[in-house]
Amino acid sequence: MSYAETDPVIQVRDLVKEFDGRRVLNRISFCVHPGERLAILGPSGGGKSTLLSCLIGATIPEEGEIRLLGEVLRPKDRKAMDRLRLKFGVMFQGGALFSSMSIHDNVALPIRRHSGLADETIDILVGMKLNQVGLFAASERFPDELSGGMIKRAALARAMALDPALVFIDEPSAGLDPVTVAGIDDLLLKQATTHDVTMLVVTHDMQSAYRIASRLIMLYKGEILFDGSPQEIRECEDPVVRQFVEGRKDGPLGFQESTMDFRKLLLEGD
Amino acid sequence: MLSPLKAVEKVGRSFHFFCRTATSVAVAPKKEWRFRIPLLIEQILRAGLMSTPIVLLFAGLVGIILVLQTAFQLAQFGRVEMVGALVGVSVTREMGPLMTAIIVSGRVGAAFTAELGTMKVNDEILAAETMAIDPIQFLVVPRFLALIIVLPCLTTLSDISALVFALLTGASLFDVPQMTFMGVAQDWIQTSDILVGGLKSAVFGALIAHICCFEAFHLKGGASSVGTATMRAVVLSMVAVLAADAVFAYFTI
Numbered sequence A: 001m002s003y004a005e006t007d008p009v010i011q012v013r014d015l016v017k018e019f020d021g022r023r024v025l026n027r028i029s030f031c032v033h034p035g036e037r038l039a040i041l042g043p044s045g046g047g048k049s050t051l052l053s054c055l056i057g058a059t060i061p062e063e064g065e066i067r068l069l070g071e072v073l074r075p076k077d078r079k080a081m082d083r084l085r086l087k088f089g090v091m092f093q094g095g096a097l098f099s100s101m102s103i104h105d106n107v108a109l110p111i112r113r114h115s116g117l118a119d120e121t122i123d124i125l126v127g128m129k130l131n132q133v134g135l136f137a138a139s140e141r142f143p144d145e146l147s148g149g150m151i152k153r154a155a156l157a158r159a160m161a162l163d164p165a166l167v168f169i170d171e172p173s174a175g176l177d178p179v180t181v182a183g184i185d186d187l188l189l190k191q192a193t194t195h196d197v198t199m200l201v202v203t204h205d206m207q208s209a210y211r212i213a214s215r216l217i218m219l220y221k222g223e224i225l226f227d228g229s230p231q232e233i234r235e236c237e238d239p240v241v242r243q244f245v246e247g248r249k250d251g252p253l254g255f256q257e258s259t260m261d262f263r264k265l266l267l268e269g270d
Numbered sequence B: 001m002l003s004p005l006k007a008v009e010k011v012g013r014s015f016h017f018f019c020r021t022a023t024s025v026a027v028a029p030k031k032e033w034r035f036r037i038p039l040l041i042e043q044i045l046r047a048g049l050m051s052t053p054i055v056l057l058f059a060g061l062v063g064i065i066l067v068l069q070t071a072f073q074l075a076q077f078g079r080v081e082m083v084g085a086l087v088g089v090s091v092t093r094e095m096g097p098l099m100t101a102i103i104v105s106g107r108v109g110a111a112f113t114a115e116l117g118t119m120k121v122n123d124e125i126l127a128a129e130t131m132a133i134d135p136i137q138f139l140v141v142p143r144f145l146a147l148i149i150v151l152p153c154l155t156t157l158s159d160i161s162a163l164v165f166a167l168l169t170g171a172s173l174f175d176v177p178q179m180t181f182m183g184v185a186q187d188w189i190q191t192s193d194i195l196v197g198g199l200k201s202a203v204f205g206a207l208i209a210h211i212c213c214f215e216a217f218h219l220k221g222g223a224s225s226v227g228t229a230t231m232r233a234v235v236l237s238m239v240a241v242l243a244a245d246a247v248f249a250y251f252t253i
């Protein structure tokens, strides 16, 4: 069976992941169609990172099947994995740029490794990629000389280096100020539309999700609690979804504060 | 502490990692060498530059100590000129390869684990994998080959440094003429000593690189675990070097 342009880019069926017997993902199933920009939302500990890790083949789930671009993901088959890896990009939360290489070399690395193009051609290509993320002037700088926002931009350029059909993006707004976040969101949106890629973004930032996503999935306690458009999530009645969307402290979600009456303890001495 | 089961598991993983490195070295496609050679040269230069001064200094001091320790005894038998043979043989056969490997574990091996461990913690190794770049091929093989090449060279330098300082000490403190020292040393040092020393060094280099890269690739947790992994890697590689030396000693009696 061959993969057609209109088939789902990501198909996840009955995915189960456990850590020490504790279910972190409980029978997750969903599909992502070409051109969608899917945001995976949810409170910390909801299993977002675990899901992403399974999707890129870095974590092996206990049960279930993942298909990327029509192909079943088999993390243990190195050859098949590498073939598939050429077709998707990953932008890591901290950037994960190689600190011993300049930004230019970081973006050039996958192209050098996999394209067989001449060095001059690669240089021009990398220049264009960096220009698209607004880093052309910084191309000879090293990762530790860049600000957080610039690192995310460089990481995006590297994830897009091989013109993938699909990119995974982990927490694009983590550790950045709101203005920089807006800039990154805008860039992600622009890259997704101009390059016709499907995007899966893991985030806990509601504002950012509204800006980027065409569809939202909310993970809660290892299950999909909500799956729909930004308009639908605004109107969703579920108390957990409502609390998360509105960012309220009180509700079913959140840290259960444990307190103790010290006054009583001191006065009664018991 | 490590439970026995965990220890067995770790040895298994380590062996698997070693096999992957070895096959990556051996069955690389021709085009791989185009990427490998610049990385290898970089690692050779770094390892060499990092450890040459300390190896020279260390070996020189050991040369001086060996003369001071042995010349008095030899003088009692009226054979002080034999100091060249004693120092020459013990340095080329045993001390040179061993002390160079110990220094390189602490200097270069520690740097390997610290650098690769930081890359592991920062997801850089995972990032290489997701770009279909084999991290073993990209990060481990250049370091592995570099130490196999660099360690015998450093051992040769350390042999020379120890002998030169021994010669100067013998000449200035014990009136052993320089020509006599060199003559005796030449008579007693056999080509096989030098060859065995070189072979040992290459094996030590492989052991150090393997252990230090393995510890980095398999560390779990955050930044603080890089420190512990580095310490463990250095200790383990020193123990492995000594154990391998014992095996060599047994087979070359």
Ligand SMILES: Nc1ncnc2c1ncn2[C@@H]1O[C@H](COP(=O)(O)OP(=O)(O)O)[C@@H](O)[C@H]1O
Binding pocket: A019, A020, A024, A042, A043, A044, A045, A046, A047, A048, A049, A050, A051
């Ligand atoms: N390697 C691991 N070992 C054990 N537990 C883990 C591991 N990774 C994640 N977990 C647990 O899985 C749950 C989900 O974590 P995670 O996927 O990181 O959630 P999120 O990214 O939504 O915050 C958490 O309770 C976390 O403690």
Ligand SMILES: [Mg+2]
Binding pocket: A048, A049
């Ligand atoms: Mg997370």
